[in-house]
Amino acid sequence: MRNRTLCRATLCAFVLILALLPLSGATPEFWITQLNYIGLASLVVVGLVLLTGVGGLTSFGQAAFVGIGAYTTAWLTTQAGWSPWLTLLAGLVITAVLAWIIGVITLRLSGHYLPLSTLAWCLSLYYLFGNLEWLGRNDGISGIQPLSLFGWSLGSGRSIYYLIWFCVLLSVWATLNLLGSRPGRAIRALRGGAGMAEAFGVNTAAYKTVIFVYAAMLASVSGWLYAHMQRAVSPSPFGLNYGIEYLFMAVVGGAAHVWGAILGSAVILGLKDQIQNIVPKLLDTSTNIEMIVFGVLLVLMLQYAAQGLWPGLSAFWRRLWRVRGTSLPVTATVIDPAAAELPCRVRPEKGSLVLEVDHIRKQFGGLVAVNDISFRVRAGEIVGLIGPNGAGKSTTFNLVSGILPLTSGEVRFLGQRISGRSAREIAQTGMGRTFQHVQLLPEMSVLENVALGAHLRSHVSVPAGILRLDRAREASLLKEAARQLERVGLGAYLHEQAGNLALGQQRLLEIARALAADPVLLLLDEPAAGLRYREKQELAAVLSQLREEGMSILLVEHDMDFVMRLTNHLVVMDFGSWLAEGSPEEIQRHPAVLEAYLGGVEEGDEA
Structure with a gap:
């Protein structure tokens, strides 16, 4: 369950601080520049959280999609005279098409073959950027015009800062909306529950492609912003090292947590800057050793904070509020009794x-x-x-x-x-079913697990989920899920994590999920x-009623x-x-x- 009041208060404070930093004359220009780079990295890492942390598809190649967005706007603005805002749309279209083609080919792979394939196309695009004459080869493209909005130039770091962080917050909002929708439940089932999801009508191959394209488009936006902030592009920021670094940011922040993308980006870029400044002085060397330090840090992270820094930070923040005596109401998803009923199948004639x-x-x-x-x-x-x-x-x-x-x-x-x-x-x-060995999504709530069973009884597109245009249909899905949970005796556990239930309760949850499909x-x-004996008697009564x-x-x-x-x-x-x-x-x-x-x-x- 979520403490919404605390979340909103924290978010408002975070946005207020972000908004006020450039306005303060005491804020050094270096800090603004560093925050801009953190924002650019966060855009890429938000997509990686959805792709890798939630969807379970490891990618080392997101830096290449950053390069596509950057080179598209660089070439179109300097050679074709396009408006930078039109080049954003062009970059998104080109990135989406390339990501779809790459995704259709590579997402069929499993195990270690998928990460290896992302390494291959990342290196391919990187060398393509550095060897095409019309892209400037290794020198890249310079003289890119700055962005302007309603006559206001965004050529300085302080002015483009607001656009960068607007895009970051917009991407977080859109991703959280998506994960809280019907398509989002299907996406969250990709990691560890794809076979089960297929049995309830989820097109897992299509959703893998969707999140692959979505993550690539966020990276493309980052590249577009980068090009107009730097006013020049060259191949070096779009190579494999940066692809690995983005993935490392996701792991450090919390690979399954959207807000962890910003935290991980801030931690890694902050450490990287300090390592480059301090370590050479301590060791009396000019050797670039930040990758060694990052490797040690990764080992420590996996040993002591495998879920990343965000879960621990958010838990500490909640405890801090309680210590100070702040009483914040704990709320959860509210079931709307007035929500429309889902359509039901026509039963065949008895016998x-x-x-x-x-x-x-x-x-x-x-x-x-x-x-x-x-x-x-x-x-x-x-x-x-x-x-x-x-x-x-x-x-x-x-x-x-x-x-x-x-x-x-x-x-x-x-x-x-x-x-x-x-x-x-x-x-x-x-046809609906349960499994011999319980197959649930343990980190999702009981209610969401059952709502996944009703996936085929409602149709919500990914854009509708992102823009929250699905609220009426979502309310109907959750109402049906709650009804089936009441039916099997789990009405008191709607908002409990499924992994916290006892084995017998998990089996009842599976039955409720199958019933939600209206088979x-x-x-x-x-x-x-x-x-237990009493639970078996209650289950027998439910099955007899269904008969x-x-x-x-x-x-x-x-x-x-x-x-x-x-x-x-x-x-x-x-x-x-x-x-x-x-x-x-x-x-x-x-x-x-x-x-x-x-x-x-x-x-x-x-x-």
């Missing part, structure tokens, strides 16, 4: 065929995990998929929901063939695992008492193969099932 699994098979090399399994699920019934550990139940779930591709066989849902489709495409048809078929993978409403449910569960009391029909698997099928009463007496579970019974014993 009609919803899911048809026909001889599906899955092989991992020579291992047959699922061997020609077939079963049916009809509208308004609960079907249990049971069997000993390792029987292939969860693999079957993953085949039905598109997480894993079929080796052979066919799956039909609501009369349409869905085998061969992606998990995202299957989610769009009306026709609900796939529950061990929903009662970790629940009465016409929802179809397919569940995997090891608690036989829970399964036998709840299901209409059971399918038994053993070693990946179909073993038996029937009503709970028939399965309890089936000899093959008793053999699989109990090793058989002596002749004459009752089942």
